[in-house]
Amino acid sequence: MKSxxxxxxxxxxxxxxxxxxxxxxxxITILTGDxxxxxxxxxxxxxxxxxxxxxxxxxxxxxxxxxxxxxxxxTEGKLIVIDNADILLDDDTRKYxxxxxxxxxxxxxxxxxxxxxxxxxxxxxxxxxxxxxTKMTMKGYL
Numbered sequence: 001m002k003s004x005x006x007x008x009x010x011x012x013x014x015x016x017x018x019x020x021x022x023x024x025x026x027x028i029t030i031l032t033g034d035x036x037x038x039x040x041x042x043x044x045x046x047x048x049x050x051x052x053x054x055x056x057x058x059x060x061x062x063x064x065x066x067x068x069x070x071x072x073x074x075t076e077g078k079l080i081v082i083d084n085a086d087i088l089l090d091d092d093t094r095k096y097x098x099x100x101x102x103x104x105x106x107x108x109x110x111x112x113x114x115x116x117x118x119x120x121x122x123x124x125x126x127x128x129x130x131x132x133x134t135k136m137t138m139k140g141y142l
Contacts, residue, residue, distance in 0.1 A: 003027040007055055007079045007104040015045045019135040026121050028097065028105045030112045032141055033124040039108045042125065042136060043083035046106075060084050069093040076102040085109030 005024040012021045020042060031039055047058040057075060059068060060083040068088060072080055073096065082088060086109040089097070094114040097105055107115070112122065122141035127134050 005104050017133050019133055020045055021137050028121050030122050031108045032110050037125050039125055043108055046081050069096055079104045081106045083108045086111045
């Protein structure tokens with residue numbers, strides 16, 4: 001499913017020796033890939049930005065006991081970043097996300113089941129060493 005980003009089309013930040021530079025081409029972006037590639041580190045960097053950017057909402061395993069669907073259904077105009085989506089999102093919440101026209105999503109996980117997506121939504125994390133810094137971007141997964 002391809003739809004234009006509704007909250008932000010670009011996210012960029014510098015965190016110690018890391019540069020994060022994401023260009024969003026869809027309203028739902030799935031960031032997937034092997035363990036140990038930096039996906040959860042990216043989540044942590046973005047979560048720090050949540051403190052100063054009211055357009056970002058981050059959810060992860062610490063929110064497991066909460067009603068995630070209720071949280072996102074009462075939220076509007078945010079980039080919702082979900083780490084550990086494989087364990088955090090049930091099928092009903094995944095279907096809700098697929099049809100949500102009020103928010104934008106960056107979903108970090110390995111299982112895009114029931115999100116009604118196409119290859120245009122799937123990305124993997126790419127790290128490039130630039131001197132003392134590491135630049136992290138996304139590229140199409142398939």
